[in-house]
Amino acid sequence: MEEWVQSYRCVLIEVMDVSRSTSSLPAQDSAAQATYVAALEKTLRQERAGRLKAERALRRTQAANSAKDRFLSILSHELRTTLNSILGWVVLLRAERLDPSTSARALEIIERNAATQSKLVNDLSDISRIIQGKLRLELQPVALQAVVRSALDTVMLAAQQKRIELVLQIAVDEGVQVLADRERLGQVVWNLLTNAIKFTPEGGRIEITLRSQGSEIELIVSDSGIGIVAEALPHLFELFHQSERAIHHNGSGLGLGLAIAREIIHLHGGQIRAESAGAGQGATFTVRLPLAQLPR
Numbered sequence: 105m106e107e108w109v110q111s112y113r114c115v116l117i118e119v120m121d122v123s124r125s126t127s128s129l130p131a132q133d134s135a136a137q138a139t140y141v142a143a144l145e146k147t148l149r150q151e152r153a154g155r156l157k158a159e160r161a162l163r164r165t166q167a168a169n170s171a172k173d174r175f176l177s178i179l180s181h182e183l184r185t186t187l188n189s190i191l192g193w194v195v196l197l198r199a200e201r202l203d204p205s206t207s208a209r210a211l212e213i214i215e216r217n218a219a220t221q222s223k224l225v226n227d228l229s230d231i232s233r234i235i236q237g238k239l240r241l242e243l244q245p246v247a248l249q250a251v252v253r254s255a256l257d258t259v260m261l262a263a264q265q266k267r268i269e270l271v272l273q274i275a276v277d278e279g280v281q282v283l284a285d286r287e288r289l290g291q292v293v294w295n296l297l298t299n300a301i302k303f304t305p306e307g308g309r310i311e312i313t314l315r316s317q318g319s320e321i322e323l324i325v326s327d328s329g330i331g332i333v334a335e336a337l338p339h340l341f342e343l344f345h346q347s348e349r350a351i352h353h354n355g356s357g358l359g360l361g362l363a364i365a366r367e368i369i370h371l372h373g374g375q376i377r378a379e380s381a382g383a384g385q386g387a388t389f390t391v392r393l394p395l396a397q398l399p400r
Contacts, residue, residue, distance in 0.1 A: 182224060186217040227360040231343065234367045241285035241371055245396050248282050248289070248321055249274050249314055255293040256312070259301060266306045275315040282321055283396040288368045292376075295361040296325040296389050303387070304329035319395055320374075326388040332380035340378050341366040369393070 193210040196202055202210060233239040256270060263270050282289075300310045304327045313324040332340070343363045362378075369376045374393040380386065 179224070179228075183221075186220050186224075189217045190214050190221075227364065230364045231360055234343075234364065239367060239371065241288060241368075243283050243285060245281040246284040246286045246289060247278070247280070248284075248323065248393070249276055249278070249280075251286060251290050252293055252312060252314055252323065255290055255297055258294060259297045262298070262301050263310070266301065266304070266308070268301060268304055268307070269309045271309065271311045273311065273313045273315075275313070276321060277316075280316060280321060281396045282372070282393045284372055284393065285368075289372070292365040292368050292391065293323070295365050296323075296391075299361065300325055300327040300329065300387075300389075303327065316395075317392065320392045321395055323391040323393075324388060325390075326386065328386045331383045331385040332378065332387050333383055334380075337378055337380065341376070 193214050197207060197210055230239065252272070252274075256272065260270070297310070297312070304310060308328040310325065310327045313322075313326070315322050315324075341362050343360070366376050369391055372393055374391060376389065376391045379388045379390070
């Protein structure tokens with residue numbers, strides 16, 4: 105920026121010198137003087153616009169690099185945490201000094217951490233495909249209500265452990281379908297539900313609504329959780345972005361789930377958005393998908 109200021113000053117001095125040196129010129133030279141000054145002003149504007157554009161690009165690059173650094177730090181932490189837990193309990197089990205109850209608990213912890221590792225690897229694989237534009241869908245007619253019920257069955261235990269009430273409202277005819285990749289769509293619904301459970305305190309409430317909206321079907325997941333600050337909303341679905349609520353909540357995960365969900369929904373020709381009235385006000389995620397156009 106200082107270089108631009110110096111350049112600007114030099115050109116201004118030049119303009120002033122030109123003005124002084126030409127102020128005594130005959131009237132016929134006035135037009136040439138005005139043309140010269142106008143050209144200098146145009147050059148200044150173009151140079152300033154170019155520098156501002158370069159500065160914005162630099163800030164974006166720095167922000168992206170910073171986000172990647174944070175992501176790698178989180179990834180390293182997640183990998184170490186789960187691996188240390190697995191290795192620690194394996195050492196204790198090999199020593200054969202644990203009672204049956206503690207041994208059973210050890211196996212549960214090992215299994216849980218292994219599942220976490222598997223999800224980390226799957227998320228990283230998905231992100232790699234997204235970046236390379238190689239994420240593919242296997243489309244077929246799918247009843248979204250069945251996908252939602254299946255995802256609910258998967259997260260039911262986690263909700264019960266926190267005494268969170270899950271309320272399902274379906275306002276869609278049984279025959280209504282979307283053209284979708286069932287597994288990928290289930291991945292999106294599962295991610296939204298697990299996030300809602302993670303960020304909703306004990307005794308909270310999560311509402312899942314499925315309804316038809318003209319030529320689209322709409323899935324809404326609304327929770328009574330810790331909410332999302334307004335500044336974070338525009339960045340929730342960005343790669344390598346972990347929201348402030350995730351950081352302050354000390355929840356596990358890489359913060360890739362929503363970025364993956366957005367890409368999956370977009371590949372289905374749909375939309376996904378997040379809303380929140382602010383911290384402590386809960387959050388609502390809405391997915392809209394086009395209905396399948398089946399032959400009559």
